[in-house]
Amino acid sequence: MALDQIQKALLAEIADLHGVPEGAYNIRSDGKLAGRNTTANIDIVTKEDKPGIDIFIKPGTKNESVHIPVIIEQSGLKDLVYNDFHVGEDCDVTIIAGCGINNCGNQDSQHDGIHTFYVGKNAKLKYVEKHYADGDGSGERIMNPTTVIYLEEGANMEMDTTQIKGIDSTKRVTEAKLASGASLVIREKLMTHGKQTSESEIVVDLDGDDSSTNIVSRGVARDTSRQVLLLKINGNARCYGHSECDNIVMDNSYVQAIPEITANSVEASLVHEAAIGKIAGEQITKLMTLGLTEAEAEEQIVAGFLK
Amino acid sequence: MLELKNISYAAEDKDGTKEILNDISLTVSERFVAVTGPNGGGKSTLARIIAGIIKPTSGRILFDGEDITELGITERARRGISFAFQQPVRFKGIRVYDLLQLASGRKLTVGEACDYLSRVGMCARDYVNREVNASLSGGELKRIEIATILARGTRLSIFDEPEAGIDLWSFSNLIAVFEKMYEEINGSILIISHQERILEIADKIVVIANGQISDQGPKDEILPKLMGSTGSCGRLAAV
Numbered sequence: 001m002a003l004d005q006i007q008k009a010l011l012a013e014i015a016d017l018h019g020v021p022e023g024a025y026n027i028r029s030d031g032k033l034a035g036r037n038t039t040a041n042i043d044i045v046t047k048e049d050k051p052g053i054d055i056f057i058k059p060g061t062k063n064e065s066v067h068i069p070v071i072i073e074q075s076g077l078k079d080l081v082y083n084d085f086h087v088g089e090d091c092d093v094t095i096i097a098g099c100g101i102n103n104c105g106n107q108d109s110q111h112d113g114i115h116t117f118y119v120g121k122n123a124k125l126k127y128v129e130k131h132y133a134d135g136d137g138s139g140e141r142i143m144n145p146t147t148v149i150y151l152e153e154g155a156n157m158e159m160d161t162t163q164i165k166g167i168d169s170t171k172r173v174t175e176a177k178l179a180s181g182a183s184l185v186i187r188e189k190l191m192t193h194g195k196q197t198s199e200s201e202i203v204v205d206l207d208g209d210d211s212s213t214n215i216v217s218r219g220v221a222r223d224t225s226r227q228v229l230l231l232k233i234n235g236n237a238r239c240y241g242h243s244e245c246d247n248i249v250m251d252n253s254y255v256q257a258i259p260e261i262t263a264n265s266v267e268a269s270l271v272h273e274a275a276i277g278k279i280a281g282e283q284i285t286k287l288m289t290l291g292l293t294e295a296e297a298e299e300q301i302v303a304g305f306l307k
Numbered sequence: 308m309l310e311l312k313n314i315s316y317a318a319e320d321k322d323g324t325k326e327i328l329n330d331i332s333l334t335v336s337e338r339f340v341a342v343t344g345p346n347g348g349g350k351s352t353l354a355r356i357i358a359g360i361i362k363p364t365s366g367r368i369l370f371d372g373e374d375i376t377e378l379g380i381t382e383r384a385r386r387g388i389s390f391a392f393q394q395p396v397r398f399k400g401i402r403v404y405d406l407l408q409l410a411s412g413r414k415l416t417v418g419e420a421c422d423y424l425s426r427v428g429m430c431a432r433d434y435v436n437r438e439v440n441a442s443l444s445g446g447e448l449k450r451i452e453i454a455t456i457l458a459r460g461t462r463l464s465i466f467d468e469p470e471a472g473i474d475l476w477s478f479s480n481l482i483a484v485f486e487k488m489y490e491e492i493n494g495s496i497l498i499i500s501h502q503e504r505i506l507e508i509a510d511k512i513v514v515i516a517n518g519q520i521s522d523q524g525p526k527d528e529i530l531p532k533l534m535g536s537t538g539s540c541g542r543l544a545a546v
Contacts, residue, residue: 173523175404194372218399246399253480286396288380289389300409 006102010071013132014098015117026053026066028081030074040159042066050155052082052114058119059077059088070113075105075139080112089120094128100166101133103142117147122154129159133166147174151182153208158181158185163198163305172200180208188217189306192225201230206239206268215243220302221253232260236269244273248305309335309357309463309495314366316352325353329518335463336497341509342499343533344520349518350499351393353466355499359383370463387462387494393471395452398439403451406439407468410455425456426487428480445472453484462494472500482508506530
């Protein structure tokens with residue numbers, strides 16, 4: 001398949017891809033399939049009842065990756081897609097998803113991706129998701145990702161989700177259910193600027209004994225942007241859960257962090273930490289004594305915080 | 308060369324205006340100048356005034372003949388003034404390597420970054436990729452702070468009580484670091500310290516008490532006077 005310059009630039013932003021990826025992939029561009037590759041262990045099948053794909057990863061597949069980027073350039077396009085990932089038992093794989101919107105028109109472009117993960121027993125999955133938008137049109141760039149996660153006994157998943165730039169409005173929902181011995185790590189990084197709004201809701205049900213989760217969310221809100229974050233852990237068994245949200249507020253932004261932990265079992269051990277504040281003045285001062293200007297110092301602190 | 312001319316500083320607090328520094332005039336042209344004196348005497352305030360973090364109420368500051376009184380922190384840093392904080396700042400996500408690179412103002416190889424850390428007695432491999440965050444101890448942060456000053460290599464390096472918060476084991480290493488710095492530096496070191504072993508390295512000692520210079524002169528002249536009032540553990544308790 002051939003990619004044009006804008007497609008290439010968006011792919012580089014969301015998936016660190018410089019051209020067509022190796023291994024299994026499915027590239028969706030402006031609501032249509034733009035390229036697909038399957039391997040002996042990974043099959044990708046178009047859904048027949050609704051838009052989207054099923055990705056089947058055979059049990060025992062190790063060290064393979066799947067790229068499923070979505071790119072949108074068409075102004076006014078509202079793209080809704082359901083992607084289901086079936087990760088077999090004892091797999092050890094990486095899935096890289098991402099959505100890039102380049103909206104130069106005056107109509108809203110929207111991508112709503114609903115990703116559901118069925119992770120088999122003792123499988124290990126790393127899921128990386130990146131959202132990015134650019135374009136100089138007046139149309140809004142909207143993304144509403146929903147992630148639903150089912151971890152079977154002993155399954156382990158790490159999810160890295162990043163939204164750094166350009167998305168005007170996002171409502172992000174992540175829900176997870178963990179069976180015995182399963183573990184889930186979620187790392188979320190978010191930066192909003194201008195008049196952007198972001199709502200993120202993460203709900204983890206620790207249903208099985210010895211299940212555990214660690215959720216770390218870091219956000220930076222600039223200008224007049226708004227971020228609302230809900231981190232919710234339900235401990236329904238002998239389990240361990242920890243959530244941490246840490247936000248920097250700048251300019252006239254608004255950040256609301258709502259951590260919630262519920263123990264439905266006396267064996268549940270749950271911790272939450274939440275902090276919101278502006279950049280500490282002494283951090284800026286320190287970097288200025290190294291020769292940086294105030295603006296450069298701020299930039300370094302924010303970049304480090306979101307790294 | 309640094310010249311302070313009639314520096315005074317007064318701060319507002321709930322009881323009105325409080326004079327912190329009163330008419331300080333001082334020249335730093337020697338290689339190693341130590342400032343000592345009782346806590347609360349105004350030493351740290353003086354260091355912060357030189358770095359540009361606070362503005363004096365009156366007086367002038369000259370650096371290599373240029374009047375820098377009106378310059379901000381960044382401009383002074385770029386002209387060759389470095390300042391090691393008494394309580395180093397923590398940063399989430401910024402690695403030791405990143406900080407050293409920012410300090411040096413250029414791209415450093417990992418080898419060069421490691422070299423700065425080795426010079427402050429740190430096993431570089433263990434630290435270069437660590438974040439400068441709360442996972443580091445006070446002593447570790449202190450040494451990293453000193454390494455950033457080495458990486459800057461400016462004509463004037465100011466250290467505000469480098470020994471504060473450092474354990475005894477690290478302390479002898481710290482002395483070695485300053486002894487080595489004395490040999491290698493191409494400019495001046497201005498160090499605020501209560502420690503006899505640091506004062507012993509100095510060419511000149513300045514004593515500040517109650518916001519004024521109560522004494523200054525060559526080490527051989529000042530140190531014996533101070534030693535008359537030495538407290539335990541080599542700390543000059545009642546200077």
